[in-house]
Amino acid sequence: MILSQLLPEIARVCPMNAAMKSKEQTLTYEELLRQVNSVAGGFEQLSIMPGDRVALIGNPSPHLVIAEYAAAAIGAVPFAIFPSLAIPEIAHILEDAAPAAIIFDSTDDKIAELITSAASAAQHLVSCQSGSAAHSIEDFISNKPHFVRIYEADPDDIALIIYTGGTTGRSKGVMHTHRGLRNWSSMNTRLGSGYNRAKKSIVANLAHLTGQFVVWTSLIEGGCLIFPDSYPLTAEETVTIIEREQLRNLGTVGLLLRDIVNLPGIKQRQLQSIEAISCGGAPISETTLRKAREIFPHAQLIEVYSQTESGNFISSFSINECMQEERLNRLQSVGKPSHTAAWGQEIFEVRVVDNAGDDVKSGAAGEIICRGPSDHARLLE
Known part of the structure; x- marks a missing residue:
């Protein structure tokens, strides 16, 4: 299913599910669809066309x-x-992206300064809040511009761009098609699969692959996006949200997990709801992982490896199994591609090659290349 069709379908299946929750408000899917349609109508009034790029700058917000x-x-x-x-x-x-519009958070002084100097970078500047630009998301929602119908894209049209720098210098835009992003839903048996036990997910960022994965898979599942009170996300607020919302799943990186398990009084916090923790981004020490096993006794700890270009997980493995079997040397690995089948996704073909593109011998260093269900992604040129 193409991205434009997801929200109307989920709002039909589970209209009263909580879709977004922040300090200011909670939106159901019925309310979210109404607001999205209003903003889409506002964008149409600005003559933003299919294929035009739209920049989003600011900390994550509804x-x-x-x-x-x-x-x-x-x-x-x-x-x-x-x-x-x-x-x-x-x-x-x-x-590089040449957006038709820039949507920005005008409460951030640095962003406001940038937008002032970058006014020529886009045809339209749209602030999140009223009064900070000629147009705003708040005004579109209040004025309820007329919206005709959702756009029906071709599956191979570009749906989303994610910028990444990696280790190669300046950021490059990775373009994901609707067909490629459809594989993000492979872990879900059907649309609205979270209807009976709605999944809640913390929105830690928007500009990273993991943030976009949360934004769209939560929608597919009929789940709820939880927006922290402040950014960058801290260990204390993460734990507070887990307790308040009784989260079942937590996606994190090694540094945040380390900070969580080392919080003063962490063993007295109410964290029994957590059933699964996925970690990635960098190696995690054995000490941190052992503490995590003690603090989250009911959770499956899973190491995952992915790239902006791949979209889906390239490989994964169970930290619980490694520790139970005392195979501690594997804690520095990123698992096997075949392990991702447990998530319900297609398996990537992975090779480690030398400069000539030939497979290296076992134990030798080389470059990782992969091919899989999301190989429709390509770089913006």
């Missing part, structure tokens, strides 16, 4: 995600930018 869903509804291509990047880095991405 307004930015609503803008992203609205862009998809009219066939535009959204992409998010880390607000913590230096202004020259943000300016480079805007120049």
Whole structure:
């Protein structure tokens, strides 16, 4: 299913499920669809066309995600930018992507400064809040512009751009098609699969693959996006959200997991609801993992390896099994591609090659290359 069709279908299947929750409000899917349609109508009034790129700059917020869903509804291509990047880095991405519109959080002084200097980078500047630009997401929602119908994209049209720098210098835009992103739903047996036991997910970022994965898979499942009170996300707020919302699943990186398990009084916190923790991004020490096993006794700890270009997980493995079997040397690995079948996804073909593209011998260093269900992604040129 193409991205523009997801929200109307989920709002039909489970209209009263909580879709977004922040300090200010909770939106049901019925309410979310109404607001997204209003913003999509506002975008149409600005003559934003299918295929036009729409930049999202700011810490994660309901307004930015609503803008992203609205862009998809009219066939535009959204992409998010880390607000913590230096202004020259943000300016480079805007120049590279040439967006038709920039949606920005005007409460961030640095972003407001950048937008003032980058006004020529886009045809339209749209603030999240009223009064900060000629147009705003709040005004679109209040004025309820007329929205005709969702855009029906071709499966091989570009649906989403995610910028990544990796280790190769300046950020590059990875373009994901609707067909490629459809594989993100392979872990879900059907649309609205979270109806009876709605999944809640913390939105830690928007500009990273993991953040976009959460934004769209939560929608597929009829789940609820939880927006923290402040960013960057801290260990204390993560634990507070787990306790308050009784989260069952937690996606994290090694540094955040380390900070969580080392919080003072962490063993007295109410964390029994957690059933699964996925970790990635960097190696995690054995000490941190042993503490995590004690603090989250009912959780499956899973190491995952992915790339912005791959979309889905390339490999994974069970930390619980490694520790139970005392195969501690495997804690520094990223598992096997075949292990991702447990998530319900197609398995990637992975090779480790030398500079000539030939497979290296076992134990030798080389470059990882892979091919799989999301190989429709390509770099923005």
